[in-house]
Amino acid sequence: MSLLIADSPHVSPSSEKKMPSLIQSTCAYCGVGCGVDIVVADGKATSLTGSADHPANYGKLCVKGSNLLNTIDLTNRLLAPEIDGKKVSWQQATNYVAEKFSDIIKEHGKDAVAFYVSGQLLTEDYYLANKLMKGYIGSGNIDTNSRLCMSSAVSAYKRAFGEDVVPCTYQDLEQTDLLLLIGSNAAWTHPVLYQRIERAKKINPLMKVVVLDPRKTATCELADNFIQLKPGSDGAFFNGLLNYLSENGGLDADYIAKNTEGFTETLAQATTWSVAKVAEYCHVSEQELTLVYQLFCQSKKAITFYSMGINQSSSGVDKCQSIINCHLASGKMAKTGCGPFSITGQPNAMGGREVGGLANQLAAHMDIDNPAHQDKVQRFWQSPTIATKQGAKAIDMFDKIASGEIKAVWIMATNPMVSLPDRDKIAAALKKCQLVVVSDCVDENDTLAFADVKLPATPWLEKNGTVTNSERRISRQRNAVLPAGQAKHDWQIIRDVAQAMGFSGFDFADVSDVFKEHAQLTHFENNGERLLDLSGLSQLTAQEYHELTPIQWPVNEQYPQGCDRVYADGQFNTASGKAQFIAVSPQLPKQRTSEQFPFVLNSGRIRDQWHTMTRTGKTSKLVAHTDKPYLYLHPSDAKTLAVVDDDMLNITASTGHAIAHVKLDDKQRAGECFMPIHWNKSFASHANVSALYQSIVDPISGQAECKQGAVALTKKSYSQYLSLHTVSDVELEVSADFWLKNTTAYGDAYQAAFDEPIVDAMLWCQQATGLSGEWLQFNQDSQSYIVCLQAGKLVALAYFSQQWPVLDVSWLEHVLSEETLEFATIQSLLLGIASNEFNQGKQVCSCFNIGEKTIVNAIAQGCTSVDKLGEQLQCGTKCGSCKPELASMISLHKASEPLAVNELGAG
Numbered sequence: 001m002s003l004l005i006a007d008s009p010h011v012s013p014s015s016e017k018k019m020p021s022l023i024q025s026t027c028a029y030c031g032v033g034c035g036v037d038i039v040v041a042d043g044k045a046t047s048l049t050g051s052a053d054h055p056a057n058y059g060k061l062c063v064k065g066s067n068l069l070n071t072i073d074l075t076n077r078l079l080a081p082e083i084d085g086k087k088v089s090w091q092q093a094t095n096y097v098a099e100k101f102s103d104i105i106k107e108h109g110k111d112a113v114a115f116y117v118s119g120q121l122l123t124e125d126y127y128l129a130n131k132l133m134k135g136y137i138g139s140g141n142i143d144t145n146s147r148l149c150m151s152s153a154v155s156a157y158k159r160a161f162g163e164d165v166v167p168c169t170y171q172d173l174e175q176t177d178l179l180l181l182i183g184s185n186a187a188w189t190h191p192v193l194y195q196r197i198e199r200a201k202k203i204n205p206l207m208k209v210v211v212l213d214p215r216k217t218a219t220c221e222l223a224d225n226f227i228q229l230k231p232g233s234d235g236a237f238f239n240g241l242l243n244y245l246s247e248n249g250g251l252d253a254d255y256i257a258k259n260t261e262g263f264t265e266t267l268a269q270a271t272t273w274s275v276a277k278v279a280e281y282c283h284v285s286e287q288e289l290t291l292v293y294q295l296f297c298q299s300k301k302a303i304t305f306y307s308m309g310i311n312q313s314s315s316g317v318d319k320c321q322s323i324i325n326c327h328l329a330s331g332k333m334a335k336t337g338c339g340p341f342s343i344t345g346q347p348n349a350m351g352g353r354e355v356g357g358l359a360n361q362l363a364a365h366m367d368i369d370n371p372a373h374q375d376k377v378q379r380f381w382q383s384p385t386i387a388t389k390q391g392a393k394a395i396d397m398f399d400k401i402a403s404g405e406i407k408a409v410w411i412m413a414t415n416p417m418v419s420l421p422d423r424d425k426i427a428a429a430l431k432k433c434q435l436v437v438v439s440d441c442v443d444e445n446d447t448l449a450f451a452d453v454k455l456p457a458t459p460w461l462e463k464n465g466t467v468t469n470s471e472r473r474i475s476r477q478r479n480a481v482l483p484a485g486q487a488k489h490d491w492q493i494i495r496d497v498a499q500a501m502g503f504s505g506f507d508f509a510d511v512s513d514v515f516k517e518h519a520q521l522t523h524f525e526n527n528g529e530r531l532l533d534l535s536g537l538s539q540l541t542a543q544e545y546h547e548l549t550p551i552q553w554p555v556n557e558q559y560p561q562g563c564d565r566v567y568a569d570g571q572f573n574t575a576s577g578k579a580q581f582i583a584v585s586p587q588l589p590k591q592r593t594s595e596q597f598p599f600v601l602n603s604g605r606i607r608d609q610w611h612t613m614t615r616t617g618k619t620s621k622l623v624a625h626t627d628k629p630y631l632y633l634h635p636s637d638a639k640t641l642a643v644v645d646d647d648m649l650n651i652t653a654s655t656g657h658a659i660a661h662v663k664l665d666d667k668q669r670a671g672e673c674f675m676p677i678h679w680n681k682s683f684a685s686h687a688n689v690s691a692l693y694q695s696i697v698d699p700i701s702g703q704a705e706c707k708q709g710a711v712a713l714t715k716k717s718y719s720q721y722l723s724l725h726t727v728s729d730v731e732l733e734v735s736a737d738f739w740l741k742n743t744t745a746y747g748d749a750y751q752a753a754f755d756e757p758i759v760d761a762m763l764w765c766q767q768a769t770g771l772s773g774e775w776l777q778f779n780q781d782s783q784s785y786i787v788c789l790q791a792g793k794l795v796a797l798a799y800f801s802q803q804w805p806v807l808d809v810s811w812l813e814h815v816l817s818e819e820t821l822e823f824a825t826i827q828s829l830l831l832g833i834a835s836n837e838f839n840q841g842k843q844v845c846s847c848f849n850i851g852e853k854t855i856v857n858a859i860a861q862g863c864t865s866v867d868k869l870g871e872q873l874q875c876g877t878k879c880g881s882c883k884p885e886l887a888s889m890i891s892l893h894k895a896s897e898p899l900a901v902n903e904l905g906a907g
């Protein structure tokens with residue numbers, strides 16, 4: 001096998017047809033930034049494994065990473081540019097966008113246009129988008145979905161350290177004594193890091209893990225202590241910790257004196273936060289708190305690892321600061337196993353921060369409102385103009401689109417209709433906008449529905465450039481195959497539009513030239529002012545760039561091989577060189593429950609889906625674990641609402657409405673419920689959670705409060721329910737009052753519900769599926785069971801009932817894959833009775849397809865450890881993402897009897 005560096009100027013994937021080649025790249029998904037080895041044969045990616053030598057994952061991959069190649073087929077791909085729904089050439093599309101943008105700028109000024117971009121762009125894409133908006137159009141109006149993700153963490157680092165620098169590494173997580181996981185469900189969202197932590201804890205049983213979350217998540221499997229706090233109350237927890245440190249000898253007076261400023265005022269603010277007051281505020285016991293405070297105080301090393309439960313808050317910057325305050329005060333900073341570690345979500349959230357992709361940054365960690373920085377960047381770019389003030393942050397940007405102040409928006413690699421709060425408001429804004437340009441890889445999503453111009457971008461596997469992970473490590477994302485159809489790389493699309501607008505600074509032939517320019521800017525007149533310095537990479541030849549191995553910044557004369565430890569000398573990037581304490585006054589969420597909206601709505605991720613499902617929704621492998629956008633509800637609330645598992649609930653907020661199935665869940669507090677963020681109009685009629693949140697933001701960072709909404713719940717019933725499995729595509733938008741769609745191994749599975757019963761069920765099926773063949777129907781009570789056969793092969797199966805029909809997935813997979821069905825099978829289909837052998841229950845292990853019932857039975861027969869289950873059933877032995885769930889099933893079922901078929905829902 002030869003090592004092929006595809007898309008380099010020297011070798012192209014198509015020229016290397018015969019021998020299988022190995023391409024090293026980076027996973028498309030989360031901020032862990034795992035390396036992947038892709039085998040390519042005859043221009044196609046044939047297998048993928050974790051790169052054994054990548055320092056993020058050392059060969060490991062989670063379930064999403066392992067399934068990357070199952071999500072790359074060309075179905076739903078946008079393969080040609082379109083204007084107003086008509087295919088056009090690239091030249092037409094590029095000129096059209098350039099002309100429209102130029103006209104609007106000419107008539108209404110530079111601030112009448114905007115870009116809304118994404119932490120899923122590569123650094124080179126991001127760099128050019130930022131350069132075009134800030135240096136050539138001259139406006140600050142470029143913002144990104146990272147605003148919804150870690151902009152509060154960015155603002156807090158900047159305020160405290162003088163620069164947006166993450167002072168920790170993955171190794172620190174393994175080398176610490178105490179790890180606080182705050183508002184992070186890392187077991188599901190950063191699984192490979194979680195597994196590294198799990199392993200570290202096995203090696204060092206003295207290491208302690210504490211989780212703070214209003215929900216007891218899969219991450220708690222690793223926790224020695226779990227603090228189930230009141231939503232939004234984390235700021236008080238950390239003020240209380242600071243106070244406790246001060247009262248119990250936990251301060252590092254020397255560190256405070258030498259390296260920080262503002263301690264006295266900050267402590268004064270925190271002293272009112274006694275353990276008793278924090279306990280009352282956070283709704284937790286004083287004993288639990290004291291235990292964790294003691295742990296922090298006594299541990300030599302501690303890391304606070306925080307994520308969306310902290311950032312997505314109307315006071316997120318202060319919450320991050322309250323964490324930083326505790327680390328500065330205790331001196332648990334910038335040394336092995338210590339520090340405030342904000343984990344990034346998206347694969348290149350960090351790269352976006354480096355190039356200045358947020359509306360309140362300039363470029364290369366320089367400040368947009370600093371005249372010296374403006375001058376520096378403009379001179380470096382030799383650009384005709386430069387942005388001199390902050391542009392519109394995401395929420396404001398869409399408000400300005402709604403008000404008509406912004407007349408053209410170019411959206412790249414994000415799906416704001418699904419991910420921004422207050423969906424109706426976003427829809428109204430996009431509808432009103434004079435020109436909506438969307439660069440995406442898929443041909444349909446909730447945002448593309450509003451696009452005047454659609455630009456086909458290359459997705460992962462075709463893309464080529466760099467990403468930076470959560471620990472400041474730059475890795476190459478290399479393309480393994482050539483662009484499909486007419487798709488172009490995002491950086492090329494931006495370059496071509498910029499040139500069509502008449503701008504001269506975009507003369508890049510190769511992606512490595514873009515990277516080099518970015519690296520040079522980080523060094524330009526830096527004089528040690530900013531830690532972000534990539535001068536060591538600023539002279540790479542194209543070949544060296546293509547061969548670049550993972551490296552942590554800064555990379556410069558002092559650290560030619562990169563640098564893992566920053567701020568070790570206690571010198572920060574503030575004017576005084578000292579880190580800043582800032583007094584924090586804890587705030588509760590702005591979205592409050594009321595008589596009208598009595599439930600707190602929490603939202604977040606599930607294990608196997610990525611964001612708006614444009615990729616992970618494509619494979620049955622990733623759908624089986626959680627096949628519906630459930631609303632997770634406490635059993636006591638379910639009792640009050642008179643609902644049981646799988647009943648339907650109307651979820652109403654001041655901003656919008658959703659409908660979802662109920663899943664009983666006693667792992668959250670009564671009065672609170674949780675809904676996943678992933679489902680949208682491509683997969684469900686009423687399941688977009690962002691419709692239920694108001695767009696209330698942190699006053700400093702502009703990050704939206706996406707974790708604590710207020711909703712009303714009422715039982716929703718329909719007069720008829722349908723489960724439909726077919727090989728054909730079905731459009732249910734008009735014909736059903738509620739619907740859900742899932743990708744399965746055999747085609748699509750639909751669930752639908754009707755306010756009025758369907759009069760002629762068979763006719764409805766024939767019209768909905770458009771299939772002809774032998775249609776058979778069996779009616780019993782008020783149920784209709786319908787099948788359609790083509791030459792003995794089952795092509796459609798529809799069950800109408802007054803409750804949700806329960807069908808086992810593995811049985812369906814079996815009957816729909818058979819070439820011809822035996823008469824007895826057709827009979828059992830029409831009676832709706834699956835044979836026992838197929839009832840495995842909900843899928844738990846996606847790698848080996850192992851269901852709940854199989855696992856529970858193995859536990860009852862003595863497999864009482866995750867390792868034993870793995871030995872017997874293989875579950876958990878590949879990617880390991882299901883191991884926390886297996887552990888929790890063992891605790892639940894250890895002493896139980898094997899389950900009978902009817903005891904488990906068929907999932």
Ligand SMILES: Nc1nc2c(c(=O)[nH]1)N[C@H]1C(S)=C(S)[C@@H](COP(=O)(O)OP(=O)(O)OC[C@H]3O[C@@H](n4cnc5c(=O)[nH]c(N)nc54)[C@H](O)[C@@H]3O)O[C@H]1N2
Nearest residue numbers: 183184185189231232307308309345346604605607610611
């Ligand atoms: N499987 C999967 N993994 C992903 C992603 C994905 O879509 N799918 N997306 C990636 C991205 S972009 C991101 S940003 C990360 C996000 O990673 P995480 O932040 O770990 O994920 P979330 O599920 O959004 O939220 C984390 C937890 O915050 C808790 N929480 C809610 N309110 C509060 C609160 O007031 N205080 C505290 N302490 N906790 C609270 C929630 O209950 C939830 O368990 O995941 C990344 N990884």
Ligand SMILES: Nc1nc2c(c(=O)[nH]1)N[C@H]1C(S)=C(S)[C@@H](COP(=O)(O)OP(=O)(O)OC[C@H]3O[C@@H](n4cnc5c(=O)[nH]c(N)nc54)[C@H](O)[C@@H]3O)O[C@H]1N2
Nearest residue numbers: 145148149413414415419439440441457603611612614706
């Ligand atoms: N209520 C609530 N809302 C949230 C969150 C929450 O926890 N709760 N989390 C927030 C967070 S942290 C995040 S990060 C956002 C995520 O939300 P989004 O960014 O809106 O979600 P994605 O599905 O990742 O959107 C990426 C889009 O880009 C396309 N795409 C993929 N690769 C490429 C590429 O290389 N080039 C181009 N041009 N397009 C590409 C995909 O097909 C998809 O349409 O959601 C936020 N919204």
Ligand code: SF4
Nearest residue numbers: 027029030034062065
């Ligand atoms: S943890 Fe999983 S999703 Fe994240 S980068 Fe690694 S393989 Fe990809």
Ligand SMILES: [Mo]
Nearest residue numbers: 148149345346
């Ligand atoms: Mo994110």
